[in-house]
Amino acid sequence: MERLTLRVSGQVQGVGFRWVTRGVLSDLGLEGGAENLPDGSVRVVAVGERAALDALVAWLEGPTAPGRVRSVRVER
8 A cells, every 4th residue: 555645736625626526536446535725725644455446646737637636646
């Protein structure tokens, strides 16, 4: 099991983005969540298998993610 913390920037703050992201986490068999940050970005924390984590990043960077994602970066 691996842990991944992402910061998602763009027009992403809102209940819809967090709700859909939590659903995708569950669909991929990941544990974690999404929370709004004061700077307007969203922190997504996910724990699970590497392939599922990679699929999460691909979804966040793809056209089906809700909101308008400008960037997805890994937090250390």
